[in-house]
Amino acid sequence: MSEQTTVPVKLGDRSYDILIGSGLIDRAGQEIAARTGARRVAIVSDENVAALHLQHLTDSLKAGGIESTPILVTPGEKSKGFATLETVTNAILSARLERGDIVIAFGGGVIGDLAGFAASIARRGMGFVQIPTSLLAQVDSSVGGKTGINTAHGKNLVGAFYQPQLVLADTDVLDTLSPREFRAGYAEVAKYGLIDRPDFFAWLEKNWQGIFDGGPERIQAIAVSCQSKADVVARDERETGDRALLNLGHTFGHALETATHYDSARLVHGEGVAIGMVLAHQFSVKMNLASDDDAKRVEAHLRHVGLPVSIGDIPGELPPADKLMDYIAQDKKVARGALTFILTRGIGQSFIARDVPPSAVLSFLQEKHPK
Amino acid sequence: MSEQTTVPVKLGDRSYDILIGSGLIDRAGQEIAARTGARRVAIVSDENVAALHLQHLTDSLKAGGIESTPILVTPGEKSKGFATLETVTNAILSARLERGDIVIAFGGGVIGDLAGFAASIARRGMGFVQIPTSLLAQVDSSVGGKTGINTAHGKNLVGAFYQPQLVLADTDVLDTLSPREFRAGYAEVAKYGLIDRPDFFAWLEKNWQGIFDGGPERIQAIAVSCQSKADVVARDERETGDRALLNLGHTFGHALETATHYDSARLVHGEGVAIGMVLAHQFSVKMNLASDDDAKRVEAHLRHVGLPVSIGDIPGELPPADKLMDYIAQDKKVARGALTFILTRGIGQSFIARDVPPSAVLSFLQEKHPK
Structure with a gap:
């Protein structure tokens, strides 16, 4: 089985493997049974994913001797709130799962x-396995143990650090994504190059088409991404330091998501990150940290794969720059009143900048979004 | 300051101190400031406790240089649910507290x-300090890091293991409790003697009046209780083994609480535990594990301090024995279908019995509750 690779996430007694490859849903039952010993699981999924892949997974689990209860929610960000959390948690309890059983x-x-x-939170902690079905989830959200929901105060402000026991990233499933959704996930792949792997970014500039087409480059790109994230998380599981690097592009990105009211017709998360990464590079140029050539190279590559790269690329009206600045100040990455940003000295040379002057950010935003 | 003692809870990087004594609310501001460095806190309390003590605590915090936001909920078990959890969590976020700030x-x-x-769960984990104001909370629930809410499926089925950074048990505050509430907390004090400290139980039989009257025995009894619990928790933080001993009396007790619909006019938690501990001893006698003399001694002492000790002591109608049995089977302390009970070989000799035959429990309940 040459089309499979394993990335270990090293977190002491919370260590686990990420399996990446073709046909992994077929082997999900045997892998989960062998690695966790579980015989009963709940599968939390949304109606879109379930329509395409639930039977496939259920059959695979059954073949591995595992009984499953599906728990389906409405697709979309709106399901990431207290109401659906309560529904899903109660459904896990209704299924009479015990502490050693698993939520997928x-x-x-x-x-x-x-x-x-x-x-x-169910029984103060059940077993947990991730089978991510989007590129974004495979390279980012399924790795590292951040879980949570949104509230009126902002995204991901309520949650837990909770590591899975296993992640199965089936790369075949990505063929059912829309091109736009695939591209949005690709922004997070490119992010790892921009954080601290300049060679990987250069490799992406040459090989991105193979990733989109499902060639062997796809498994490689996902593996490098997961390894990059796993390395950061192993150094700083609870984001007291280095882990913040993973937020490259996210401070601007979140502000833009807030400004578009999380309307996915206008902007999805990965697109916000793409624009945010370009802005972070341009802002770093303005702060005399990075060269304009590097900022232009980032913009060119992301535009080349079809991602939006500027505030003007977002369809519809946006609030003025000072309002965007308010959203940034409200973001959770505010430590004791000071603004913390991920800035860069060039491609693959990102760093955590504390005490960035809000006035400099505002004047940069006014330049990029003059109205 | 001889009227204060410290019990350390040893949990590696999650270790903390429990301070027990007179006048601790007066010193709360300086202790919290010195030990956590926090300058901003939210105080979660209920309207009854707030009416009696909130100003006192707020003044103390202010004197320690700490700014506080009160978050008040309706008194009673009904507040331990998803709805109030959402309200309280949002109020913490509204107060603009950051990760290093503290929820009291x-x-x-x-x-x-x-x-x-x-x-x-707020910001995936804020600072946390416990200032328990009931005897039950001082000797039991504030120690050991179990937090959570109830659902329609049962008590405490949703929650987290989350250790505080400090516990302040002000023994003066207990003078404002009703005698019934104080007695209910005393059941958990007696429990530590019954689990594995026969000398402590004998000491309680002689010294209980001093504990109720607020003599120096009170601080001593609370300190021994906290130490007992801290020892168990240090051995088994996440209840994979020994920690289950703390459930002595709780399996029967929870079934009785369910049977009375958590109506505190009929039965409060500590009363359920008192009856449950007597039943656990009597059931152990029936199973030829313990002597009838020990069971009678437990019953006599708890009755002497004014606690209910039999199912018949609960006012109003109760469902029949087989229904109580159903409640027991639904309790979360069911591992892979088998019944787990805390039984005893005598006072201070409790142990975890797995695979207790449900039929033996049912016939015992029919004997104790013939209808």
Whole structure:
């Protein structure tokens, strides 16, 4: 089985493997049975993913001797809230699962965050396995143990650090994603190059088409991404330091998501991150940290794969720059009143900048979004 | 300051101190400031506790240089649910507290469980300090990190293991409890003697009046109780083994609480535990594990302090024995279908019995509750 690779996440007694490859749903039952010993699981998924893949997974589990109860939620970010959390948690309890049994998150980032959080609180912690079905979830949200929901105060402000026991990233499933959704996930792949792997970014510039087409480059790109994230998480599981690097592009990105009211017709998370990464590079140029050539190279590559790269690429009206600045200040990555940003000295040279002057950010935003 | 003692809870990087003594609310501001460095807190409390003690605590915090936001909930078990959890968590976020800031649980067991759970999930984990105001909370629920809420499926089925950074048990506050509430907490004090400290139980038989009257025996009894619980928790934080001993009396007790619909006019938690501990001893006699003399001694002491000791002591109608049995089977302490009970070989000799035959429990219940 050459089309499979394993990335270990090293977190002491919370260590686990990420399996990446073709045909992994077929082997999900045997892998879960062998690695966890579980015989009963709940599968949390959304109606779209379930329509395409639930029977496949259920059959595979059954072949591995595992009985499963599906728990389906409405697709979309709206399901990441207290109401659905309560529904899913109660459904896990209704299924009479015990502490050693397993909750499987089977879907994209919303499902992983929601199901992982429910798994962490049901009986004060059930077993948990991630089977991410979007590129974004495979390379980002399923790795590292951040789970949670949104509230009126912002995204992901309520949740738990809760590691899965196993992640199965079946790369075949990605063929059922829309091109737009695949591209959005690709923004997070590119992010790892931009954080601290300049060679990987250069490799992506040459090989991105193979990733999109499902060639062997796809498994390789996902594996490098998961390894990158696993390395950061192993150094800083609870985000007291280095883990913040993973937020490259996210401070601007979240502000834009808030500004578009999380309307996925206008902007999805990965697109916000793509624009945010370009802005982070441009802002770093403005702060005399990075070269304009590097910022242009980032913009060119992301535009080349079809991602939006500027605030003007977002369809519809946006609030003025000072309002965007308010959203940034409200973001959770505010430590004791000071603004913390991920800035860069060039491709693959990102760093955590604390005490960034809010006035500099505002004047940059006014330049990029003059109205 | 001879009227204060410290019990350390040893849990590696989650270790903390329990301070027990007179006048601790007066010193809360300085202790919290010195030990956590926090300058901003939310105080989660209920309206009854707030009316009596909130100003006192707020003044003390202010004197320690700490700014506080009160978050008040309706008194009673009904507040331990998803709806109030959402309200409290949102109020913590509204107060703009950051990760290093602190949520103080200021009240009895309900407040400690609810506020601790909210602290664990708000921003994926805030600082947390317990200031328990009931005897039950001081000797039991504030120690050991179990937090959570109830659902339609049962008590405490949703929650987190989340350790506080500090517990302040002010023994003066207990003078404002009703005699019934104090007695109910005393059942958990006696429990530690019955689990594995026969000398402590004998000491309680002689010194209980001093504990009720607020003599120096009170601080001593609370300290021994906290130490007992801390020892068990240090051995088994996540209840995979020994920690289950703390459930002595709780399996029967929870069934009786369910049977009375958690109507505190009929039965409060500590009363259920008192009856449950007597039943656990009597059932152990029936199973030829313990002597009838020990069971009678337990019953006599608990009755002497004014606690209910039999199913017949509960006012109003109760469902029949086979229904009580159903409640027991639904309790979360069911591992893979087998009944697990805490039984005893005599006072201070409790042990975890797995695979207790349900038929033996049912016939014992029919004997004790013939209808």
